[in-house]
Amino acid sequence: MAAAVVGEGDARQLKLLGMWASPFAHRVRVALQLKGLEYEHVEEDMGNKSELLLASNPVHKKVPVLLHGDSPIPESLVILEYLDDAFPGAGRQAILPADPYRRAVARFWAAYVDGKLHGMMLNALLGATEEERAAGTADTLAALDKLEGAFAECSGGKKEFFAGDEPGYLDIVLGGFVGWLRAWDKVGGVKLLDAGRIPRLTAWAARFAELDAAKEVTPDPDRIAEYARVLLARRAAAAAASE
Amino acid sequence: MAAAVVGEGDARQLKLLGMWASPFAHRVRVALQLKGLEYEHVEEDMGNKSELLLASNPVHKKVPVLLHGDSPIPESLVILEYLDDAFPGAGRQAILPADPYRRAVARFWAAYVDGKLHGMMLNALLGATEEERAAGTADTLAALDKLEGAFAECSGGKKEFFAGDEPGYLDIVLGGFVGWLRAWDKVGGVKLLDAGRIPRLTAWAARFAELDAAKEVTPDPDRIAEYARVLLARRAAAAAASE
Known part of the structure; x- marks a missing residue:
């Protein structure tokens, strides 16, 4: 820097x-x-x-x-x-909410996504043992339940996005994971975005992926699945080399 | 929330x-x-x-x-x-720097303190094996070297605090650890704030602890060391219970 x-x-x-x-x-x-x-x-x-x-x-x-x-x-x-x-004046809106408390709530959940959800998904995919991977999957599902609750809390249950009628900070933060979440049945053998279980978050993910800003850069599930196989092969090679 | x-x-x-x-x-x-x-x-x-x-x-x-x-x-x-x-108008200053890039640099290092330094110190204290604890100590010393460099970068090398002449965001973030850093020779058997190794950070920690805002709430090294012994005893009891 x-x-x-x-x-x-x-x-x-x-x-x-x-x-x-x-x-x-x-x-x-x-x-x-x-x-x-x-x-x-x-x-x-x-x-x-x-x-x-x-x-x-x-x-x-x-x-x-x-x-x-x-x-x-x-x-x-x-x-x-x-x-x-x-760039306070750029774009149709600021990324963060204007209200101090709504900013705090959005930052809280952003820290949760990066500090918890991400590590759980890594464990689910790359855990060293089957038990670790199963625990990672269970943790990931529980984290998504919490985020389903957060969506209701942040959006008031009636809006399209965490931030309201338009996507904002927390939408963007979790939205980065939408490609992986959508691909997870091919990656980890489990459907994470299950409308029967987390209907709000599942509908949100579909809406997010359809945004003009997201459409071009959200990776295709098949490409993610292929990349996950590369990561798994690398992990296996590293484990073999260290034995 | x-x-x-x-x-x-x-x-x-x-x-x-x-x-x-x-x-x-x-x-x-x-x-x-x-x-x-x-x-x-x-x-x-x-x-x-x-x-x-x-x-x-x-x-x-x-x-x-x-x-x-x-x-x-x-x-x-x-x-x-x-x-x-x-509370934008409260106090003698804002916590975060006003300049967008300086804010980004301060937030970067704050994330480093919480995402790296904290976990390394936990490993140094509570790692399950002697090897893990030794690795935690080595990692902690290396992280403090990086923060010594960050101090020079943020303060320009001539200021009292990361933020400049007065303490700011990164001072407060790392300052929360000053009690533990000062007590570490009693806690982990290693002097972390060593003026021969990290002179700027060692002088900064002393200055920070002397601030009116910090003086009353920075814990005494002996009290921290006593508390660390409680944490170690709890860990030993938990390990014994899970065997």
Whole structure:
């Protein structure tokens, strides 16, 4: 995170280091699109990371990184906040709600998605033993039940999105996972978006994927499933090498 | 997180559910003090959590929770953002920097403290094996090296605090850990704040602990060490019970 600070509201020279299957990169692309901000997308090969990625995010070496001029901003939640802070006038709406308490509720659930749901899904897919993977699946289903409740709480039960009539922060944060959630029957053998179990969240996911801002960047379930097989093969090879 | 939304800027009826040894509760107390906001502090017994805590934070059942009127706000980083959002005029300064890029840098390192440093310190203290604890200690020292670099980057190397001449967001976030960092030679047998190794961070920690806002709430090293022994005994009992 070099020191150069660009002028507020300067939308030139936005570059995103991303990767198509990353829920975290996905959410930033949706946010940039919703804000109406033009940017250059650079697809990273995570098996052969670019010098720019390594220099821009030396701490984590992960996507996404937004470059605003020469200033790198890693971490997707930090980027979402930055887009509202640096481009307050851009797009049809701010990403975050205006009301302080609604902002807090949205940030609470965003932290839940990244701090809990993500790790549970990783365990469900890549857990070392069958027991670990089964526990990961059970945890993921329980987390989605909680998010079903959060949807009712945030939207008042009558709106299209967490944020209301239009998608906002929490929609974008969870929306990054919609590609994986939709593909999970092919990836993990379990239907996560089950209208019988979580009707609101299932309908929300379908609505989110149909947004203009999401349509182009939400990965196809078959492509996700193929990528999951690559991850599983890599894990098996790593486990064999360490034995 | 019930739905009642209180009016912006209404500082009446702030109540904090905290616990003296929690770095996360500690940082909220410092922030409230720096903002000049009066609040009622409720000390939670984490072995016998109050009904109010369980009702206010049903997802995590953890401190801190700030209650603003009847509206509960869990999660310390969410609370810090809320204090700036709900009380923009309070105190001698905002918690977060005004510049969008400086905000992003501070949020990046705050996420690092909570997502990396905290887990490493837990491993160093409570890891199941001696190897795990040694790895936790090595990771913690490496993380503090990174934060030493972050201090130079954020403060320009010439300021008193991460935020500049006065403490701000990242000072408060890492400052919550100062009690534990100072006590670590008694807790984990290793001096973490070593002026020979991380001179800037060591001097910063001493300055932070001397702030009026921090002095009263930064726990004494001996009390932390005593509490760490309780945690270790609990872990040993839990391990024995599960065998």
